[in-house]
Amino acid sequence: MRRPSLLAAALALACNASAQTLIDNANGYTLDASGKLARFQALAFDAAGRIVAVGSSADVAAKAPGYRHIDLQGRTMLPGLIDAHGHVFGLGQVATAAELYGTTSLEGAVRKVADYARANPQRAWVVGNGWNQEIWKLGRFPTAAELDAAVADRPALMHRVDGHAVWVNSRALALAGITKDTPDPAGGKIERDAQGNATGILVDGAMALVTKVVPAATEAEERAALDGALALLGKNGLTSVHDAGIGVAEDKLYRAYADQGKLTTRVYAMIGDTAADFDRLSASGPLTSYANDLYALASVKLYADGALGSRGAALIKPYSDAPHTHGLLFYKDGEMRAKMEKAIKAGYQVNVHAIGDAGNRQILGNYAALLKKYPNVQRHRIEHAQVVALADIPRFKRLGIIPSMQPTHATSDQNMAEQRVGPKRIEGAYAWRTFLKQGSRIACGSDFPIESPNPFEGIHAAVTRQDMRGVPSGGWHKEQAMTLTEALRCFTLDAAWAARQEKVIGSLEAGKWADFIVTDRDLFAIPASEIGKIGVLETWVGGKRVFQKR
Template sequence: MKKTFILFIFTLILISCQKEKVDLIVINSNTYLVNKKFENAEAFAVKDGKFIAVGTSKEIQGSYKSKNVVDAKNQTIVPGLIDAHCHFYEFGLLQQRVDLSGTKSYEDVLKKIVTYQDEKNVSFIIGDGWDQNDWDVKEFPTKEKLDVLFPNIPVALYRIDGHALLVNQAAIDLSKITKDTKVSGGEIIIKNGKMTGVLIDAAMRFIKFPDTSNEEAIQGLLAAQKIAFSYGLTTVDDAGLDRNTIELIDDLQKSNRLKMRIYAMVSGDKQDQIDYYIKKGITKTDRLNVRSFKVYGDGALGSRGAAMRKPYSDRENHFGALIYAPERYREIAKQIAASEFQMNTHAIGDSANTWMLKTYIEVLKNTENRRWRIEHAQIVSKKDFQNFDDILPSVQPTHATSDMDWAEARIGNERMKGAYAYRNLLNRYGKIALGTDFPVEKVNPFLTFYSATYRKDSTNLREEGFQMENSLSREETLRGMTIWAAFSNFEEAEKGSIEVGKFADFVILNQDIMSIDSHKIPKTKVVSTFLNGEKVF
């Protein structure tokens, strides 16, 4: 009996020694792999920052050993979430500014600014997040009350979409603009012969802001990372960065202070940036990918800057506008097409979508796998959907549920048939990349999931959902937030699903978003976020 026991112990030791040492084992989970078959698994092993095995808990524990074993206790795990269109750096800077989101009136805005200034006592007040469509009086505010409250301190307040800016007279005087300043691709709003203080799109560029210090920029990036990790984001596509910011991000990543993976779209606003990066070529590390340019086609629907083929329904003889002359887009597209870079163009209005699709098709003729993107693709003419066969749609589902109460009044019933048409876009291309556009919308990706699948916001006031014919299934939505978003970044071989050889980026959730009652989806919380197998939240 004693010999048998010793033999048994020896056998156990031998088996244990044969197990491969790994950095992390996760067992007893409800893991959605988001692979081609959309399979589930119980467990997986991680080594050197990558998944090396996926299977049952018994299989993984039988073949691998680790000092770090996570018993998920049947909690749901999904791949690290990817926000395919956001403004990560800008969001970080906003953490240092006055937050005007959720205000219900212009008076609310003013109260927040006064409180902010009493606490901060800054020399230039910058705010963000007001939306007149959420107010009882749905008209642009004017600067008179700001002039009274802050006669000597410049004030600049961005509308929630970033396409309109309210400034006071002190900011106007500092910037030396007048009602007669010429603007192309935007508008200085004039009323009764005087500037109201509202500037649209290109007109905003005339305002002179104080320079952001290096320390402010660093703190902003780190603050944005902390919040993004708390929502399960492990990759963000930052839509429009300048060279200085991209180089700062690279430095912070190399020093391991910034761990977030960033798909950096270079701002295409300046020709010297386009020239520099095309000459430099694609920059690719495990955390940073610089291989695309973000170009603005038009403004936003909320500020009536989106370029429309026919006049707005609620403003006579007003069409919005392209940011640049049409020929300029062709010049930019030709230069990018001659390189390996991707072009990602903001297009909201049906006119902007028509022109950008036409331009893409013209310059990409006889090329393959370019994955050029239309960002937002918000209002598309019926005949233009067919042109998305080889142009990738990158959309933000919460835009639909944020705009649903006023969009039809702005563009009319007929044009609404091609608005927020995510199902139609998916059917044409076969994939769709999903994001939030934060800070225009909230960072929370589970609001994205809810808006895409049930076309509702967290208030649930529209019980039947908004334009449900264009809803996505839960599987399609999760793919759009993971593997399809990775595809849109040329990164599907390294992330977007839980498969052997890919980065060990994954998220543990407190409930199963693939099966819970729909109304519970917005309440989903992230238990833990892992990047490279390291717990970062």
């Protein structure tokens, strides 16, 4: 009974401020410069929070005389984990909205919305997230009339699980002025009934018709969302995240939090689009490092298409289960190329959301044209790279484009992906092994809050190709699975590389920031089925402990 209490007492010596510290008796794993797995017993960092030495107890002690000593008592230490694609403020906002992620039927979702509306009478809009008609086995989208049954006195807006469609009630349709005569906007679709009336589902570009009339969050609400998100990120062992699309207000808060010592997870942010916010935020050029690498704003997030679940992802040939549609490309080639060039010319990394094979092909084609003019020093990316024509996969390597992928998307989408694209196209979908075999470096993330922010669930999915219930037995298209070391690398060193931060984070090496986690079990000594159950005991960023399990 003494062992846990001794560990807690030793760790209690570490205060929030960095101090010269030697952590000893660790079951440590990291990656070397070549990405190979390495073991260590001890790690020391200086008062600035940078690593001084990593290795055996004797070697590290010799290089860190007089340092404060913490005995880890054999616990497992790993590099801090990095999520290469998430939505930080969205994660925080989900906690205060109606949550439909766990619903298994339309009726259950309607009950949850009704319960939430009754519990929150002060909210002018009833907002929620996470519905998925595929899991409901509805065979169709839900309707405004069905949402009216849950809340009719106020407008209601429910985001689909992938964030690429909204389900609204009749009050919201009326406030947005959407009628039978409202045309589909560019890059979007209004679902309609046989008479042409809007049914209550707005896909991709059509979502703006209603979201533009939703009151903007106040600064207090944004701060509350950021506080909630940072607490969750620390709890899940994420020492750095790539925030996929922010604006002026979010940038202001990030800088303020960094200045005040409140930014407890490093943030590599992407400016959403190249419109007005980009013009303001890019006036001084890319911000590659702020407040000891706690914040960076050096990339741009663009969208080529929608999502597979709502059939908004752009496909070269029609959907296998809906031959009347190819999905939606948001922009014509020239329009998209102009956006990409504007960002590249200003010195920014370009990260484009592309899920369907037509979306990926369009972006690869634009990169091919632009890189003849501008060298790829920014390490441009395609976010998701979810369904790629087999002939296009080698172009990622040839052009030096990083596939930024989310392992849990595969295990979440397994219930519908092959129906959407058929048995041939699925060979180029969620194709991690194919990318790795050709030498591409994959940056892994989760796309939280669409998926869980727990990176161990992502590592589990990458290795097993199964969801957290162990479905399907043997793994879904297991031939595309990663090894455990590859999975750790894509959530650490290669995610850092995708942000051009591999010299300061991503592994535990002398000179890098002391970003690490302590876990309750050994990642490399447990059955693969238990990876997603690993718990984080401690999260440290720059030599400061930002989370401790109580």
